[in-house]
Amino acid sequence: LKQAILDGYKVQTRRIVKPQPTQPTTIWYADASDSGKWVAMGPSRKGSAELRKTSSWISCPYGKSGESILLADESGTPFASAVVVGVRIQRLQSLSEADARAEGTLALYHSSSLLPGVPLQTAFALNWCERYGTHAWAANPWVWVVEFRRRQDGLQED
Structure with a gap:
């Protein structure tokens, strides 16, 4: 997903609202x-x-509109900075095809062994379950939807 962010394909992320x-x-x-x-x-x-x-x-906890945030890879190492352009809360399963695309799912989809023709929402759901557990999609939690735009000027925070 780091590469999807750097390439500009991933401009949205979902995180579970805690507590539900x-x-x-x-x-x-x-x-x-x-x-x-x-x-x-x-x-x-x-x-x-x-x-x-x-x-x-x-x-x-992931920022609000207008704030600068650091984007980190799976190991927690920051690799880019971004500005938050929108925050909302929705049910996980309310994910649209456009949302799945903004999550960088297409890049993931092309680099994996998923069958051609699987809807992007399904590909996203499979990835979500890999990350959070078998029943994570079915649980349909409320999630933070954070939209961001990567800054082209490196890692500095304001």
């Missing part, structure tokens, strides 16, 4: 003041359209 809400949750809202804080909301009672908080306010 323990109550039924339908949506996450970002704080309107752009503080980088998020809160989960869910039905106030079964069948109700009224929403209530199902989590405390949390911040994305």
Whole structure:
């Protein structure tokens, strides 16, 4: 994936939100003041359209829009810097084909033995399970979606 980032194919990453809400949750809202804080909301009672908080306010540990971040390889060694251009929370299985492409799945797909014609979402799901365990995709956790653009000027942080 390091090469996919350097080549500009990987511009998005997903990380599991911790802790996951323990109550039924339908949506996450970002704080309107752009503080980088998020809160989960869910039905106030079964069948109700009224929403209530199902989590405390949390911040994305991977940065917020406009921030510079360091990108590291699997061993934790930084190899590039990037700017965060967007953060959102969604269910893992809400991944679209465009999202799978932005995750660098195409580069992974071409360098692996996956059968031709497998949808990019399926290729991403297989890779996710390799990384997080057999049932990791089926669990459909809430995930941070962090979109970034690599800086062309090396490793410096602002």
